[in-house]
Amino acid sequence: MLPCLNKKLFGLDCLGCGFQRSLLHVIKGDFVAAFNIYPAIYTLVLMAIFFILNLKFKFKSGKKIIIIFAIINVLIIITSYFIKMKPIFTT
Template identity: 55%
Template sequence: MFPCLNKKLFGVDCLGCGLQRSLVLLFKGEFAAAFQMYPAIYPLLILLFFLGFNFFIKFKYDLLIKVSLTIISLLTIVVSYLIKMKFIFN
């Protein structure tokens, strides 16, 4: 797996730390472990699948769906990161 450059240089996890390991766990069928490793894995996958599907088939409210899924994904990433950092620095 690719090492996290941010963690190597500064010793602090980045917002994407755990994504690779979460994908590996997901491919192994360990869905709960994948979520525990990186909680934003499922919103990101839903967003990516929708973007791929929307590339071929257009919807009436596709922009609203894309923006909503992006906001949900970003909020999940930031909130899970803040929770992880709180537990690390306490």
């Protein structure tokens, strides 16, 4: 696994911390653990699959759908980050 430079330097998780472990859990079939580690894993995987399909088939509204996926992913990532970091910010 690649180490998180942000966590090594500052001692805080970054917005992407947990993605690699979560992806490994998905590959192993442990879907609940994957979601608990990184809640955006499933929407990111769906977006990646759609992006690849869109490159091949050029869907009519593919760009709009990718933008919607990106917005949803950013919201999930930021929300889950602040929920995970809440104990740090309140102390």
